Structure formats: structure tokens, C-alpha cells
Amino acid sequence: MSLFNIGKEVIQVLKKNNHKAYFVGGCVRDYLLNRKVNDIDIATSATPDEIIEIFPRTVPIGLKHGTVLILHNDIGIEITTFRSEGNYSDNRHPSNVEFIKSLEKDLSRRDFTINAIAMDEIFNITDPFNGHNDLINKTIRTVGNPDERFSEDALRIMRALRFMSQLDFTIEYKTFNSLVKNSYLLKNIAIERIVSEFEKLILGENAVESLNAFFENNIHTHLPNIVLNNCKATKKFTKLNTLEERWAYLMISGNYETPKEVLKLLKLPNNKIKQIEILTSGFYKIINHNLNEKFIYEYGLNNTLSINKLNFAINNTGVSDEFINKMYECMPIKSRNDLCIDGHSLVDTVGIKKGIWVKELLEEIELLVLNGTIENDMHEIQEWIKTCKLQQYKN
Ligand code: ATP
Ligand code: MG
Numbered sequence: 001m002s003l004f005n006i007g008k009e010v011i012q013v014l015k016k017n018n019h020k021a022y023f024v025g026g027c028v029r030d031y032l033l034n035r036k037v038n039d040i041d042i043a044t045s046a047t048p049d050e051i052i053e054i055f056p057r058t059v060p061i062g063l064k065h066g067t068v069l070i071l072h073n074d075i076g077i078e079i080t081t082f083r084s085e086g087n088y089s090d091n092r093h094p095s096n097v098e099f100i101k102s103l104e105k106d107l108s109r110r111d112f113t114i115n116a117i118a119m120d121e122i123f124n125i126t127d128p129f130n131g132h133n134d135l136i137n138k139t140i141r142t143v144g145n146p147d148e149r150f151s152e153d154a155l156r157i158m159r160a161l162r163f164m165s166q167l168d169f170t171i172e173y174k175t176f177n178s179l180v181k182n183s184y185l186l187k188n189i190a191i192e193r194i195v196s197e198f199e200k201l202i203l204g205e206n207a208v209e210s211l212n213a214f215f216e217n218n219i220h221t222h223l224p225n226i227v228l229n230n231c232k233a234t235k236k237f238t239k240l241n242t243l244e245e246r247w248a249y250l251m252i253s254g255n256y257e258t259p260k261e262v263l264k265l266l267k268l269p270n271n272k273i274k275q276i277e278i279l280t281s282g283f284y285k286i287i288n289h290n291l292n293e294k295f296i297y298e299y300g301l302n303n304t305l306s307i308n309k310l311n312f313a314i315n316n317t318g319v320s321d322e323f324i325n326k327m328y329e330c331m332p333i334k335s336r337n338d339l340c341i342d343g344h345s346l347v348d349t350v351g352i353k354k355g356i357w358v359k360e361l362l363e364e365i366e367l368l369v370l371n372g373t374i375e376n377d378m379h380e381i382q383e384w385i386k387t388c389k390l391q392q393y394k395n
Helices: 003-016 026-032 048-054 103-108 131-136 146-152 155-167 173-181 183-188 191-203 207-216 235-239 243-253 260-265 270-288 293-299 301-315 321-330 343-350 356-370 378-386
Strands: 021-024 041-044 058-062 067-072 075-081 083-085 097-099
Touching: 003 021, 003 026, 003 041, 003 048, 003 067, 003 075, 021 026, 021 103, 026 131, 048 058, 048 067, 048 075, 083 103, 146 155, 146 173, 155 173, 155 183, 155 191, 155 207, 173 183, 191 207, 191 243, 207 235, 235 301, 243 260, 243 270, 243 301, 260 270, 270 293, 270 301, 293 301, 293 321, 293 356, 301 321, 343 356, 343 378, 356 378
Parallel strands: 041 075
Antiparallel strands: 021 041, 058 067, 067 075, 083 097
């Protein structure tokens, strides 16, 4: 069953229980834009307690804000009670929320007109802020006064730029001016929230313009406790597929040779940081050395392909994927696991106590096998070892 059909059933159940219920938020926006809908949000006049009573399987994920996750046909759907918000004390969180019965009032607290459209189960829309018109004109505009809306919750600044990128929209003039003017308030927003929007921005189809709006207007200078260098992207940026490739590109454009520290401050998870570091270091290596078997061996096939793509995106130079794939296929060993001798058997063969020499000798053998001087064959490797001067390692 499609997500919308599941949502329809949920709305019908709420209505049977005498509550109002509508599709809202991203699913309505994406449905009207003919884009893929990822998740369904439903808004209702029912209170969280009432929702929990009506549906057998519920998870109270944000009771304070009136959000209950229900499981219907094993699909999770978020149901949020219509609400209005009190004053915002910290540029992010309302000091109190009030559950209400009016759909229009609930829509008026939402960030942008394109996100403030409600749709019933037979696809009739309620659109008090002309969001549909803005969808047609590809415009991002705050609901109400932009200065008020951005100072209430400065995360909306990042959301506007994210939607600009994802949807390939333009931010309406007054909304954009206000966004830049209020960007200093980002210092009060948790970096994790900012980065989560930023990563969606990076991956969007119009990322280049949105990124350049972000950096050229110095919005990046207002992140909490981070001095982020100025980065920029050109059209080739969009040729990069993965998030890590795109992060590496930005780091390189911002002159970060070793981006670990700044990525830590941005609170990216360690595995992601590691991957971005590998790509960045590979990029600097490839521009100073030729791409050869040793490089592919060291970085692995997929990273090499990514690094080559980065080189194209940044320097407009590189080799074909086919060339890399062929070179890889011809390599007698693809990784250390393929080498027919390991540290232990090397120690046994040589008969010297293990030490730093094991690593050095293995690396030498690896290289000789890789460039075809000796075969990846235990006997041949042993013969070669006999020719080595191992005296130096004996004491
Ligand atoms: P996505 O496709 O990424 O899920 P979305 O618009 O659905 O986009 P959500 O974060 O899921 O984004 O939020 C759902 C809806 O809640 C939004 O469409 C908007 O109406 C409202 N909303 C979310 N965050 C805010 C905010 N910071 N300020 C005001 N309204 C918000
Ligand atoms: Mg959503």
C-alpha cells in the first residue's frame, strides 16, 4: 500500500473519532511538486492522549510538542496535534506550546508558505498563505514577517537554504534579506541541527547556488564556536555523488589540507570524518604524484574512483574510470590480505625476533609483487628474502 493510502486510512480513523485530520508539511509539498514522498506527517485536532487511545501501536516521540508516532501496517506515521507556540526564548524553542482546534492557526506557525499547506484525504487543499502559488513560482517565503520568523527560530535560516538547494527554488527577496540579516542568531543553535540541514543542502540538486549564498553572505561565520573557512563550489560540484565526496570538495575549496579538526567541531561522526580525510589526503596526493597501482592499492578501488572524480571537479583533470578499473583488474594483489605472506610467516621464514623490520620488509615485498618484480608466490618470496641483507635486524 502506498504511503498516502496508509495516511488516508489513518486520517479516516481520526475522523471517525470526531477529530479533524490532514496531511501536512513536506508530504503535501512534495506531492504537489510531483516529487518522491519520503514520509507522511499528519496534523490533527486530537490531543496526544486521544491519539494514543485511538491507535493500538504508538510511540510517544515528542509528547511535549504534541507528536505521537503511530504504527499502521508496520509503517511509522507521525501525528501532531494542532498547536500554537508561545514566545521563543532562545531563538529555537518556544517557551510553551498550546494544543488548539484550528487548522489555520496550526499552519500559521509553520516556517514557509510551501510547508504550510494542508491536504485532506481526498486531496483537497487548505492553503491560507498561498503556498501552492509559491510552489508554482518556485519561491521560498516565510509565513508572515521574516524577521520575526527567523528570530523566533534561527534554524529556519538553514532550512530555507536547504529547501533552496533540494527543490531548486529561489528565496523570495525580503525573506532572503532577512535571512542574511538574522544569520548571527545561528550562534544559538545546536551545531548538530545546523549540520543536519547543511548536509541536506550539500546533497541537493541546486547545491552550488545555495552554498555560495551561504558562504558569500558570510553566514558561515556565525556558526556556534567554529571559525569555518570560506568555501565555494562551482558547477562541477554537482558531478560528485556521495556526501563524503562533497564534503571533501568543500574542505579542499576552503584550504583544509587536514580537515579532521574542523569536522570534529562540526560534530560529524568519526567514520564520516575518516572517510572525508581519506578522500582529501588522496586528492592532495594525486595532484603531486601520478595515479598508479601503488595509489590504488593504498586507497582501494572505490576511494580512488572518488578521488579521481574530485580531481576532475576541482582541477578539471584526471583519468577515465575505465582506466582505473583496468589497472585495478591487472593488479596481482588488491590489498594486503591478498599477499601470500603475512607478518607471522615472515617471522618464521626469517627466524629473527619480530620488530619494526616486519612492517618494513612486508611493505617492500608488497611493492615488488605489485609492480611484477616477484610473483605473489610463497616460494618465490622466500627466495627473494634470502637475497636480503637482514643482518641489521639481528640484534
Ligand atoms: P523533509 O522532506 O525533509 O521531511 P519537511 O518539510 O517535512 O521536509 P520536517 O522537518 O519533517 O520537514 O517538518 C515537517 C513540517 O513541520 C514542515 O513542513 C513545517 O511545516 C514544519 N516545521 C518543521 N520545522 C520547522 C521549524 N523549524 N519552524 C516552523 N515549522 C517547522
Ligand atoms: Mg517531513
